[in-house]
Amino acid sequence: MKRDDTDADDAELAARAVLERAAFGVLYDRYAAPVYRYCYRRLGERAAAEDATSGTFLRAMEALPAFRGGSFRGWLFAIAHSVVVNGTRRRIEQALDDTHEAVDPSASPEEIAVANDDRRQIVQLLASLPEEQRRVIELRLAGLTGNEIADSVGKSVAAVKMLQHRAMQRFLRTLATPTAPGVEPNE
Amino acid sequence: MNEQGPSAADELNRLWDATLNQDLAAVAHSDAELAGAISALQAADDAPDPDHAFLARLRSDLLHVGEPALGHAPAHGQPLGLVWAAPAILRSRSFVRLAIAAIAAVLIIAALSGGGRWLSGSGPAPMVASAMASSVPIYPTAVPTSSKPALEGNGPLTSLRTNSSGPFQSQPTVVPNVTDATLRDDPTARGTDGLAFNWPLTCWGRSRRHSSTECGDG
Numbered sequence: 001m002k003r004d005d006t007d008a009d010d011a012e013l014a015a016r017a018v019l020e021r022a023a024f025g026v027l028y029d030r031y032a033a034p035v036y037r038y039c040y041r042r043l044g045e046r047a048a049a050e051d052a053t054s055g056t057f058l059r060a061m062e063a064l065p066a067f068r069g070g071s072f073r074g075w076l077f078a079i080a081h082s083v084v085v086n087g088t089r090r091r092i093e094q095a096l097d098d099t100h101e102a103v104d105p106s107a108s109p110e111e112i113a114v115a116n117d118d119r120r121q122i123v124q125l126l127a128s129l130p131e132e133q134r135r136v137i138e139l140r141l142a143g144l145t146g147n148e149i150a151d152s153v154g155k156s157v158a159a160v161k162m163l164q165h166r167a168m169q170r171f172l173r174t175l176a177t178p179t180a181p182g183v184e185p186n187e
Numbered sequence: 188m189n190e191q192g193p194s195a196a197d198e199l200n201r202l203w204d205a206t207l208n209q210d211l212a213a214v215a216h217s218d219a220e221l222a223g224a225i226s227a228l229q230a231a232d233d234a235p236d237p238d239h240a241f242l243a244r245l246r247s248d249l250l251h252v253g254e255p256a257l258g259h260a261p262a263h264g265q266p267l268g269l270v271w272a273a274p275a276i277l278r279s280r281s282f283v284r285l286a287i288a289a290i291a292a293v294l295i296i297a298a299l300s301g302g303g304r305w306l307s308g309s310g311p312a313p314m315v316a317s318a319m320a321s322s323v324p325i326y327p328t329a330v331p332t333s334s335k336p337a338l339e340g341n342g343p344l345t346s347l348r349t350n351s352s353g354p355f356q357s358q359p360t361v362v363p364n365v366t367d368a369t370l371r372d373d374p375t376a377r378g379t380d381g382l383a384f385n386w387p388l389t390c391w392g393r394s395r396r397h398s399s400t401e402c403g404d405g
Contacts, residue, residue, distance in 0.1 A: 021250045028249060032242050037234035050241050057249055122231040141232045143207055146200045157200075164203070165196035172224050 010072035018065050028057060031073065035080050038142045041126070042084045052087055056080040074151030077139055081152070125174050133167035136160055 006026060008016075017024035032053065039052035059079050067075060126134055132153070139149045146164075150157045199221060205213035206225055214222055 025246060025250050028246055032245070033237055036237035036242075037232075040234040041232070046235070046238070050237070050245075053237065054245055054248075057245065058252070061249060061252075122228060123233070137228070140203055140207075141229060141234075145204050145207060158196075161196035161200045165199050168199055168221070168224060171228060172220070175224070175227065 011069060014064065014067050014072045017061075024061060024064070027072065027076075031076055032057070034142045035076065038077060038080055038138060039084055041138050041141065043087075048087075052080065052083050055083040055087065059083065071144075071148040071151040073144060074148040077142060077144060077148075078152040078154075081135065121174065122171075125171055129167055129170065133163050133170075136163045137167050137171075140164065 008023075008026070010027065010030075013023045013027050017027060035056050036049055036053045039056070040046070040049035043049050043052060056076070056079050059082075060076055063079070126137060129137065135153060136149055139152060144152065146157055146160055149164075150160045153160065155163075198218065202214065202217045202221055203225055204210075205217070206222070206229075
């Protein structure tokens with residue numbers, strides 16, 4: 001691996017990765033964890049998320065010669081989304097059962113209960129969003145910018161802005177009311 | 188949060204980008220409610236980190252999968268620690284194929300020429316093969332003898348014949364000049380029944396099996 005590979009930008013690495021596996025390795029190191037978490041949010045269990053992550057990077061490596069610039073991260077997450085949607089999917093409720101994995105062990109039982117409740121609410125909110133809004137928010141949580149999300153979902157930046165705006169309005173309403181998550185409060 | 192118009196959507200997008208880029212100044216001057224909602228959403232994201240052993244195993248698999256299938260060398264001079272065994276194998280295979288093709292071509296040529304010469308003693312049919320493989324021109328197989336030259340004078344063909352230094356050199360493709368002199372000049376032209384046989388390659392082939400007199404050496 002070249003000494004400056006870790007500083008190289010995604011586009012340069014993607015161009016070199018067609019012929020140099022080491023360059024692809026750098027891209028993998030950058031995005032394996034975010035891709036895994038994105039898959040986990042969708043699939044709700046570790047084994048399925050690992051399978052989807054493997055499939056994502058395998059497909060990315062095969063499709064790399066066809067990558068024509070733009071946001072590599074957006075392109076990669078588009079592949080991840082395709083793998084998740086087309087692969088085996090577990091129900092989103094599975095994620096609710098696994099939320100204890102991210103709990104801070106130093107927190108008190110009351111804090112854990114509140115945190116779990118908030119997470120449950122947010123996970124249920126994400127699951128209840130329309131598909132496009134959900135995808136935009138999940139890509140935001142994966143660390144993509146607005147432009148990268150537009151690349152990834154194949155929409156204009158303006159369309160992405162509106163999708164995340166509507167999703168956030170829904171989220172704020174849900175947080176403001178004690179009603180069941182995913183259910184529109186009476187206004 | 189302003190829920191109306193594209194300006195609110197623009198503001199949300201700008202704020203979220205600033206949050207991702209850790210642009211604290213931009214976040215500080217934005218809608219507090221909106222910034223709080225983004226922070227809450229990100230904090231509530233409970234997706235766990237992947238297992239390190241899984242990541243390492245997948246990385247190793249990815250960087251070594253399908254290496255022999257790659258049929259091209261790296262464009263850059265340094266392969267960066269990659270194993271590029273396939274191009275060397277392919278070059279070696281190409282060389283072997285070329286060598287086999289060259290040997291096969293040589294064997295075919297040898298079979299055509301040597302085989303034709305070997306078989307030429309069994310009759311006129313193998314002569315076809317001999318003629319194909321020979322660099323020496325072949326002429327009509329039977330030439331009637333005559334007491335007089337069929338063509339006398341200064342015809343162009345006669346002059347060509349006269350100027351030749353050997354029996355089969357510089358001859359035209361048709362041999363009209365049939366004379367005793369011609370037969371005398373030609374050591375291979377011998378006939379007891381009025382026909383002279385000009386089979387130079389046949390004599391070459393026979394020389395291994397028959398006496399030299401049969402080929403007109405005497």
